[in-house]
Amino acid sequence: MIRFFYIALAVISTATLTQCNSTEYPSGKRYYDAYCGNCHMGDGKGLSKLIPSLEKSQYLIHQQDELPCIIRNGIKSTVADSSAEVQLSMPAHPKLSEIEILNICNYVNHSWGNQQVQLNLEDIKDKLKLCN
Amino acid sequence: MTLQLRLLLTISTIALLYSCKPAVQDLPYLGRNKIVDGQEVRHQIRSFNFIDQDSIPFNAEVLKGQVYLADFFFTSCPSICPRVMKNMLRVQEKYKGTPNFKLVSFSLDPKRDTPARMKKYAENIGADLSMWHFVHGPKDSIMTIANEDYYVPAFEDPDAPGGFDHSGKLLLIDGNGHLRGFAEGTEDEDVIAFFDTIDALLAQSK
Numbered sequence: 021m022i023r024f025f026y027i028a029l030a031v032i033s034t035a036t037l038t039q040c041n042s043t044e045y046p047s048g049k050r051y052y053d054a055y056c057g058n059c060h061m062g063d064g065k066g067l068s069k070l071i072p073s074l075e076k077s078q079y080l081i082h083q084q085d086e087l088p089c090i091i092r093n094g095i096k097s098t099v100a101d102s103s104a105e106v107q108l109s110m111p112a113h114p115k116l117s118e119i120e121i122l123n124i125c126n127y128v129n130h131s132w133g134n135q136q137v138q139l140n141l142e143d144i145k146d147k148l149k150l151c152n
Numbered sequence: 153m154t155l156q157l158r159l160l161l162t163i164s165t166i167a168l169l170y171s172c173k174p175a176v177q178d179l180p181y182l183g184r185n186k187i188v189d190g191q192e193v194r195h196q197i198r199s200f201n202f203i204d205q206d207s208i209p210f211n212a213e214v215l216k217g218q219v220y221l222a223d224f225f226f227t228s229c230p231s232i233c234p235r236v237m238k239n240m241l242r243v244q245e246k247y248k249g250t251p252n253f254k255l256v257s258f259s260l261d262p263k264r265d266t267p268a269r270m271k272k273y274a275e276n277i278g279a280d281l282s283m284w285h286f287v288h289g290p291k292d293s294i295m296t297i298a299n300e301d302y303y304v305p306a307f308e309d310p311d312a313p314g315g316f317d318h319s320g321k322l323l324l325i326d327g328n329g330h331l332r333g334f335a336e337g338t339e340d341e342d343v344i345a346f347f348d349t350i351d352a353l354l355a356q357s358k
Contacts, residue, residue, distance in 0.1 A: 059234045067234045068241075070276040111230040111313065 048127025051120050055113055056091075056128075064132040076133035084136060087128075088121050088144050089151035118144050179353055182331040183303065197301045197329040202258075202289030205271040210287050217327040219357050220254040221350070223337055224298050224306055224318050226261035227273040231313040236320040236337035237277055243322075244280055246347060252327070253354065255284040258298065260306055260316045262291050302331070324350060327357055 043049050053062065060066050064074040074080060083090065094112035116124075122144045129136035183195025199212040221243055225233045240255055247253050259265035265273075270286040279286070287294075298306040298318070306318035320337040324346075332353050335346035 058231055061235070061238065067238055068276060068278040070237075070273065071234055109228070 043127065044130060045123060045127040048123035048125075049131075051116075051124045052127050055116065056124065059110075064128070074128055074132060074134070080128065080134055080136070084129075085147055085150070087125055088118075088147045091121050091124055092116060092148065093151055118148065121148075179332045179349065179356070182333070194330055197325060197331070198297065200289065200293065200297060202287050202293075203267060204288070205267050205274055205281065205286040207267045210285055212329070214285075215254070215256070215325075215329070218252050218254050219327060219350075219353055220256050220325050222256045222258065222302060222323045222325060223320070224258050224260055224294075224302070224304050226259050226314065226316060227265050227269055228261065229314045229316070232320040232338050236322070239322070239337050239340065239343040240284075241278060242340075242343060243347075243350070244284060247350070248280065248283070250354065252357065253283065253350075255279075256287060257284070258287045258289070258294050260291070260294060260298070260318055261314075262288050262294065303334075322346070324353060326353060 052060075059071045060074055061071075066073040072079060080087070090110070092113060095110040097109065118141060122139060122141055125139050125144065128134065129139070181194050185195055186193045201209065201211045204210040221240070223236055223240060225236060237257075240257065244255060259270060265288060267286075267288050270288060271281075274281060274284065274286050295306055295308075298304045302321075302323045304319050304321050304323065306316065308315060309317040322335045322337045322343065323331060324333040324335075326332050333346070333349040335349075336342045
């Protein structure tokens with residue numbers, strides 16, 4: 021009887037712990053929700069063709085060096101179309117600190133099927149020096 | 153236990169169960185009524201004359217007899233619009249093919265949101281243009297109907313993201329231009345719960 025009790029206790033505590041640690045990067049999630057989530061959405065899936073999905077993103081893999089600059093300065097690109105010239109852009113977030121950018125990068129890089137190496141503050145500083 | 157007591161218990165249980173079941177909503181008429189010639193007149197969306205993403209006239213005639221869900225947006229809006237549009241898409245999926253039901257998105261930024269630009273935006277988000285209209289009109293007129301007719305606070309603000317401050321409410325309008333319900337377009341749960349209100353209005357409108 022006592023054995024069952026302890027097994028139950030172990031199961032419950034494991035379940036609780038798993039729920040508490042739903043992300044390894046809770047600060048990153050907080051900044052993401054505040055600055056990125058309105059467009060890229062809480063599940064990272066974006067909005068159809070208008071806002072790119074970050075889920076298992078090939079773009080993310082190829083843009084690792086530019087990621088901090090993209091978060092800080094946004095993206096401006098013009099897509100020529102037969103009916104209209106449409107500017108697709110991602111807004112800049114010039115007020116985000118290096119630490120905040122670091123947290124967002126690590127959260128995005130380890131969410132929704134993305135698996136990138138964990139970045140540290142020095143990485144972010146180096147990459148930000150290369151912004152255009 | 154006497155027979156009467158058992159009977160009473162059964163009946164009261166059944167009555168209780170029935171009282172839990174939500175009644176078919178009798179939807180209210182929202183907005184401030186006006187007094188015209190001594191008569192109280194219900195609040196109604198005024199008649200307007202705009203164009204849609206195909207530069208086709210979009211006016212009261214197009215919406216006559218249609219139940220529709222309206223929102224206010226602009227294509228370069230970086231704050232709440234994508235969330236609201238995601239929920240408009242949710243409504244589109246749910247009510248695809250429903251007769252006499254439309255979605256209407258008014259742009260607050262007609263200077264940048266030309267019909268062609270809105271059409272491209274609509275295609276990018278996956279809007280079904282057979283049921284969804286993107287509306288272009290003079291800025292002052294759109295601002296006026298937003299604030300006074302649809303009760304959506306909207307104004308230009310150079311400090312706001314994208315240059316406009318506005319609410320992400322979704323407004324439900326009946327076939328006679330009366331405002332019958334609203335939901336927070338940024339809140340997924342609120343929009344899903346709002347399906348009941350839309351269903352009720354559609355049922356009443358048949």
